[in-house]
Amino acid sequence: MVSIMNEALELKAGHKVLEIGAGSGWHASTIAETVAPSDMAKEKWGHVYTVEIVKGLAEFARNNVERAGYGNRVTIVHGDGSQGYAEKAPYDRVLVTAAAPDIPKPLIDQLKNGGVLVIPVGGLYLYQTLFRVRKVDDKITEENLGGVAFVPLTGKYGHRI
């Protein structure tokens, strides 16, 4: 899934990226190496903000990311990512690594014009559909990228479980 999403996001060096669902911190670190390559001048680096709702996982991810050497390019926030992370908005790219019942409005609001959002949408514990959402002149277009299977998104705009 990491390969499919990283390609679908059309990532570029220098991008500011928001991830919802840090998990282990691996996906965020692969994105960090793409938008802030280790061999590029630090002034040109992008950054990844990743929001994790499970406190224990946020700590697990933070430890992993620091050990792997991405602590300076990935910021892990413990909180409800279904509401995005308004503090650092707007973002060039947003990805959601859990299945949402619908596209949370705050994530669209926090996306830059010209930005791309990749998100699985669908029911609990079944296959969902991966969507690529583009925001151009404050208008939204959606593209179906096919079937996927993710753990559910929880929080205000997530599934009630």
Next chain:
Amino acid sequence: MENKAWEQLVQSLIRQRILKSPHVIRALRKVSREQFLPERVKSYANVDSPFPIGFGQTISAPHC
């Protein structure tokens, strides 16, 4: 990180045209999954499948 099994997995994703962009490929090659896995599933790092990481959550697969 030098890791032959990881490199083979990345090459297979390139052959399948799942990985296409040079900078995405470069990053995935550099950031292998092993160092992000809990101890009990570490030996599966190069298997293309999600694995449990506790709290009812999973680490994603490189592809599937």
